[in-house]
Amino acid sequence: MIRLDTISKHNGQRLIFIEASAALQKGEKVGLVGPNGAGKSTLFRMITKQDEPDEGQVLIDRGVSIGFFSQDVGEMAGRTAVAEVMAGAGPVAEVAAELAELETAMADPEQFDQLDSIIERFGEVQARFEDLGGYALEGKAREVLHGLGFSQEMMDGDVGALSGGWKMRVALGRILLMRPDVMLLDEPSNHLDLESLIWLEQFLAGYDGALLMTSHDRAFMNRIINKVIEIDGGNLNSFSGDYEFYEQQRALNEKQQQAQFERQQAMLAKEVSFIERFKARASHAAQVQSRVKKLEKIDRVEPPKRRQTLSFEFPPAPRSGDIVANFQGVDKSYGSRVIYNGLDLLIRRGERCCILGVNGAGKSTLLKLVAGTTKPDAGTVTIGSNVKMGYFAQHAMDLLDGDLTIFETLERAFPLANQGSLRALAGGFGFSGDEIEKYCRVLSGGEKARLVMALMLYDPPNFLVLDEPTNHLDMATKEMLITALGNYEGTMLFVSHDRHFLAALSNRVLEITPEGIHQYGGGYTEYVARTGQEAPGLHA
Structure with missing residues (x-):
């Protein structure tokens, strides 16, 4: 249906694609993957004829209808x-x-x-x-x-x-x-809550057209796609299978390439050593010459490209008291809409509570009540002794000063910290080298989220309150965050629509229902097993 035939594309000095080829066939559901800036959006623009390759061609079968969803939705009104x-x-x-x-x-x-x-x-x-x-x-x-x-x-x-x-x-x-015959979906899972995400998953699974999509949600991607096209160093590599298979296959390919590279390097070292040793001897001149020619003809094996891996470790936080937050008889309404009526809830030290509930049930309101950014209409919310809170809210990204660079933002927040530790912090959240001199006003949603997280986590709180922390984050940053939070010794209260994040980090589920809060021990995976549903009101 769509063929990319030896396409090359530059963006200024940067080479995005070099003689890259791939195809999207009828009925295929393809995940387009690659690091940020690899060229995923450029590829979508070339298929929709908003952009042209410098060389090669994009071939689309006659009569094929294409629907394209991107993050840039334009004006809507009236x-x-x-x-x-x-x-x-x-x-x-x-x-x-x-x-x-x-x-x-x-x-x-x-x-x-x-x-x-x-x-x-x-x-x-x-x-x-x-x-x-x-x-x-x-x-x-x-x-x-x-x-x-x-x-x-x-x-x-x-x-x-x-x-x-x-x-x-x-x-x-x-x-x-x-x-349409072909759907191009660029990050359709952003801005969706868990219920909508699962509905979309089921819709796309039943869609009989061809699909090419990007997503930072691995569970979502894994359940829909049957093929992966990876953008890697200007090439397009295709893998048959779901996202999990692609990850395993890529790791295997890298391991094999590394082994080939090491074998060839050992052989080359041996040959070079022979040439160095005998090049001055006339009796070995023919052998030396033969080996020099042999080395010139050898196709060199490249080592696998090293992907940037992010890592951040929490410095130990001070220990809080056993009771971290206590809701007693809390009422909260917005106009005529009652969100909470007489809510009693206790959050204890070491708990990692994820909050589930249908859209508008009051998930973010619960976090705001804990953080103190919203006051209850009646009742009390008490924070325990020695509790140091870190609150990640969606609007926090809008509060960054656009006229400061990333490094200046960190320096202003931590004036007593030395430059080395701030650079290490920035590097752990994916801002390496000159990137820390970027101004906040030009940062993408994902970069802003990473910076807000770095600000929150440097001087470690012992109670993390997180409202959709994985929105805008790519898979590599998400994995880093899951690993770091997995080793975190404090208490967590969080909302997320990412099932991988929920399953990896929760040990208690608070499900908000019209009848009150239902509590489940054992985390999200146990909640799914016990209720038979991945989200409130949706059956698995």
Whole structure:
């Protein structure tokens, strides 16, 4: 369906692709992987003809429809979320727009003298809308939006009033409703909660078109894809199988390449040693010459490329008292919506509590109550003795000073720290060399999240309160964070939609329900086994 034929592409001085080839066949579900900046977005732009390769060609079979979802959703306003999603559905969307205009015209007193012709036209357009399956389409649009977490009220409200994250869900809904021959999805799992993520997983598993997607969520990727295309040093390498198979295969390939490289290096060293030893002897001149020629003809084996591995270790935090946080009779409402009524909850030292609950259940509110950024309407939230809290909130990334560099931001936060320790901290979170001189205003979402985390974790708290800490993080940073938090000796209270993160770090689950908080010992994996569901309200 789509072929990339020996493509080469430069971005300024930087070579992104060099004579790279790959193909996307009918029915394939492909994960596109590679480090940040490897060229994943460039590849999407070339397939959608927003960009051209410098050499080679991108070949697309005639008549193939392509739907492309990217993080850059553009402006949306003036229509309902349902209308916006339906607007991506081709001719039926244009007919729906005319139908809406005619409905308005029929109710307009100033157009009363044209009412007969408007009604006649309305009948024609309505028949056309019905023929195109328009009424069924609206039902499907609502189904898609419901799956992505929208309430009826949000579906029928102006899309312009929605936050950036919800607008992204609308943009994603457009592509899903369109059901093109090929879907290109760039990070569709960002901005989704656990319930929406699992719904999307099931939708894509049942989609019969071809799919090419990127995602930093390994569980999501693993359940959908049957092939991986890896961007590696300008090449495109294909692997049949899911993400787990790709990781195993890549590790095996690197091991074999390293062994080949070492064998060749040993052989070369032996040959060079012989030449050095006998080059001055006339009796060995022919042998020396023969070996020199042999060395010139040998194809050199390259060592495997060393991938940057991030590592951060928590300095030991001071020990807190046994009771870390205590909720007693807490009430919390927003307007007429009651979130908590008489909540009693105890968080003890050493617990790693993950919070689950359907959209709007009050997960972030619970964290804000603990952090003190929101006050209860009644009751008390008491923080225990010797508790030093670190709170990671989504809005923290917006509070970074854009006119400071990464290094200046760290220096301002820790004026007494020596430069070496701050550089080591920055390196542990993926800012090495000149990168620490980048200004905060030019940082990506992932880079901002890493910087906020570095600020929070340098002077270690003994109680971590984390609201979606893995949003925007790539897989390498996520793995580093899981490893570091796995060795952390303090207490944790967190919300995450990443099942790998939940399973690796939780030892207690707090599920928020309308009847109150249900508690499960043993962490997320045990919760799934006991309830038969991966998220509240969704059955496995």
